[in-house]
Amino acid sequence: xxxxxxxxxxxxxxxxxxxxxxxxxxxxxxxxxxxxxxxxxxxxxxxxxxxxxxxxxxxxxxxxxxxxxxxxxxxxxxxxxxxxxxxxxxxxxxxxxxxxxxxxxxxxxxxxxxxxxxxxxxxxxxxxxxxxxxxxxxxxxxxxxxxxxxxxxxxxxxxxxxxxxxxxxxxxxxxxxxxxxxxxxxxxxxxxxxxxxxxxxxxxxxxxxxxxxxxxxxxxxxxxxxxxxxxxxxxxxxxxxxxxxxxxxxxxxxxxxxxxxxxxxxxxxxxxxxxxxxxxxxxxxxxxxxxxxxxxxxxxxxxxxxxxxxxxxxxxxxxxxxxxxxxxxxxxxxxxxxxxxxxxxxxxxxxxxx
Numbered sequence: 001x002x003x004x005x006x007x008x009x010x011x012x013x014x015x016x017x018x019x020x021x022x023x024x025x026x027x028x029x030x031x032x033x034x035x036x037x038x039x040x041x042x043x044x045x046x047x048x049x050x051x052x053x054x055x056x057x058x059x060x061x062x063x064x065x066x067x068x069x070x071x072x073x074x075x076x077x078x079x080x081x082x083x084x085x086x087x088x089x090x091x092x093x094x095x096x097x098x099x100x101x102x103x104x105x106x107x108x109x110x111x112x113x114x115x116x117x118x119x120x121x122x123x124x125x126x127x128x129x130x131x132x133x134x135x136x137x138x139x140x141x142x143x144x145x146x147x148x149x150x151x152x153x154x155x156x157x158x159x160x161x162x163x164x165x166x167x168x169x170x171x172x173x174x175x176x177x178x179x180x181x182x183x184x185x186x187x188x189x190x191x192x193x194x195x196x197x198x199x200x201x202x203x204x205x206x207x208x209x210x211x212x213x214x215x216x217x218x219x220x221x222x223x224x225x226x227x228x229x230x231x232x233x234x235x236x237x238x239x240x241x242x243x244x245x246x247x248x249x250x251x252x253x254x255x256x257x258x259x260x261x262x263x264x265x266x267x268x269x270x271x272x273x274x275x276x277x278x279x280x281x282x283x284x285x286x287x288x289x290x291x292x293x294x295x296x297x298x299x300x301x302x303x304x305x306x307x308x309x310x311x312x313x314x315x316x317x318x319x320x321x322x323x324x325x326x327x328x329x330x331x332x333x334x335x336x337x338x339x340x341x342x343x344x345x346x347x348x349x350x351x352x353x354x
Contacts, residue, residue, distance in 0.1 A: 234351075
């Protein structure tokens, strides 16, 4: 299986799925078997787009069909017989079924099948988490409109990455200030299907409380807009780790953006269906804790715009980590926040450790 392990989340079907045969059957039943012909011919300017969409659907079905065959061979202990096409299809199924990137709409998400049907039982708590995560947007920047994700960790404080805050803040030796002519805010909406003009809860960044010297972290003070509104209560941040961290179910919330530099384009298309820059729920598992480097690894399907996303415990919905990046075919990295309960910057900001 020469192509196994190409996924950005570096997962294998045997570890991701509890029942390979059940997944194979579900994917097979979901394949679109035929393309109905319309009795009304499309206008000339719409015909090419319709044909492209049809070919794309046919190719997707072909890839998933090969993946179903590969799953069945795995279930029968015939791994050595899996072809390259079947391996490619297996990867697609792992990414689409095992580590989905679920669109958020109206601060909610669609029910999932298979192992992630468990999300329905946590819907109320996940919605509370969704409402406390936003997109970091900037005005006056030379080339960017938005730069990452942030989430509420104290009554008027959001957490994000150092490399996110560095796009609009600068150090002067005594602290951090805004770059001249640049401002920032955190928009808690930016969902798929919602026009930017429709607006949503958005909070102005008024102060850079601090940018951490040792880990990829920044804390920003925010306020509601002058027109009114209040800040949500902050997320609970884990003061300790679950005892079974490797393999523990987690989820990210953020705004994945297209990033062909660090992720293989075809894998990205299979997960994100060419829809980027909007809010998503991304379930997965914690995979490793590297205590010597203060790194928690996870396998949620994240991209560059997820910088600053919370990695939350699916069982108690506390924030375990601050996502800051990933490495192709190796997994994703987060700062383990429970190791920072005594950190001066977080203590000064009164981060909501629980």
